[in-house]
Amino acid sequence: MIIAPSQIRKVWIITFEYAGLKKVGGLGEAVKNISVALGSLGYEVTVIMPSHGINAGQVLEGVTCSGVRVGEDRWHYPYNIGFSSLNVNDKVRVVLVRGNDSRTSTILEDPYVYGRVEEKACLLCKALICLAEYLGFPDIIHSNDWHSALAAITLKIYAEHKGLALPYLHQVHLPGSPRFSWHYASPEWCGVPVGQHRVWRVCCHRLENTYDLWRSVDGNLEAFAVLEADAVATVSRSMIDELLGRYGDWIREKTCFIYNSTDWDLREVVDYASRSYGEVDRARLRWVVVRDLLNRYRSLGQLTEGDALVLSTGRLTPQKGFEYLLRGFRRVGEGLRLIILGVSVGDLGYEDYIRQLTLDLSGRAVLITEKIDQQMYKLLHYVANAFVVPSIYEPFGIVAVESMAVGTPVVASDVGGLSEIISDLRLREDGCGIKVQPGNESELGEAIQNLSYLTLISETGKGIEYLTYENLKQLARKDPAVGHVVRENCVKHVEQKFRLRNTAEQVVRCYELSRKMAYYRAMT
DSSP states (O other): OOBOOSSOOEEEEEOSOBTTTBOSSHHHHHHHHHHHHHHHTTOEEEEEEEOTTOOOSEEOTTOOOEEEEEOTTSOEEEEEEEEEEEESSSSEEEEEEEESSHHHHHHHTOSSTTTTHHHHHHHHHHHHHHHHHHHOOOSEEEEESHHHHHHHHHHHHHHHHTTBOOOEEEEESSOOOOBOOHHHHSTTTTOOOOSEEEEEOSSSEEEEEHHHHHHHTTTBHHHHHHHHOSEEEESSHHHHHHHHHHHOGGGGGGEEEOOOOOOOOHHHHHHHHHHHHSOOOHHHHHHHHHHHHHHHSOOEEEEOOOSEEEEEEEESSGGGOHHHHHHHHTTSOTTEEEEEEEEOOSOHHHHHHHHHHHHTTTBEEEEEOSOOOHHHHHHHHHHOSEEEEOOSOOSOOHHHHHHHHTTOOEEEESSHHHHHHOOBTTTOTTOOEEEEOTTOHHHHHHHHHHHHHHHHHHHHSOOGGGOOSHHHHHHHHHOTTHHHHHHHHHHHHHHHHSSHHHHHHHHHHHHHHHHHHHHHHHHO
16 A cells, blocks of 8 residues: 655755756756745645755765666676755755766766766765655655656655655656666666566556566667656646657646746836945946946957847857847848847857857947846846847747846747747837747847837937838837837736745646656555
């Protein structure tokens, strides 16, 4: 006989990123927001992640976690794992998984978040079992992307063998994962328990063997997580459809979505502008802030003062579509200026290409890859006339939400989560941006020009001749302040849909779905 929790209070969230500690992209912000949102509702939240070299928190005394793994070469590889804990607030804490010897430290304390990722993911499996034996089981376990999935699955199966149907939610932020041999997952290496356990098969839960399940998905870790999870969450409705197309409609009943949210606050940015520059008017502040930025940070390219400012941010990968932005920018009015705040992830060939495209726009565009002070980063969004997300593929698009939170409208590819986030002002009175076909440089350039000058007209009254969308031109002639209205729409849209309270409601719904499915698992 096995039992399932009757309610969810103790939550374990497994992740590789957490904003304020280590982050590469939107995952770190998403996990932090989820944990804080749950904490505000009274849940006891423990976030568990590799230390990535972070030296923080108090050592968890009394937790022993050591052993030997057997490689495919039949050599023995010892490990010795330690833990430290730091409190985010009285309801949320982060447990960092680190090494107690040089071999284990080399893996878990690699400062590059996704360096040695397969081995970090593997040692997390060992770590979770040790933590459960020390702290007791949580009421639910929540993994985020494939890197943390195997650890959660290990604990889920281990708990079931101990008589507990531990609810398990797997959340997909960025789809896809590698494939591994069975030895990687097996008790000899990562430690996934063998033997039979209950898996949902639409009609009911059935007892199935771990090895057979692994083979059925050809060792694809994300597919394995989708099979094993009581519920599968995504960051947008469109990604649910993507997963249904990839894994089959049979998973529909156990899917849900959790929109990312932001804590960016327009009032805080305005206060910072007033304190630091003695000015809050965007038009008067804009080029002062840009000059300050270029003086403080290294940039590639040159930027002269122009009419309006366009901003774009993100990882320098083909997925983000910066080449389409830069090529499309050749088509816009000469008075527009572009700043790209890029995050290098090691794709050197792509980065070289983006650098060359930036240099080709001499005087009109710059690329900055240094980490920008957070207050300056937000202020740049505030003073920009338009923000651009030219992604070819985008599961959600938190950068668009952040921009709208401080009142800057967005030109975005009509793809993935961006399609749900942005309401097109050409079609709706409460619109907060313009959507374009991904990869269409001409359409992108035209949208950038129209949105940038629409907000500029509301500031200076100049630039109506650059509006090529007839409906926007008519709106601007009727009411030159329409750009201010669009900015207000942006802020309202975020307040209504993308705040922590919205995230909390959606997470709780997903947790309840997981708990219900785990209850059915226990009753089988």
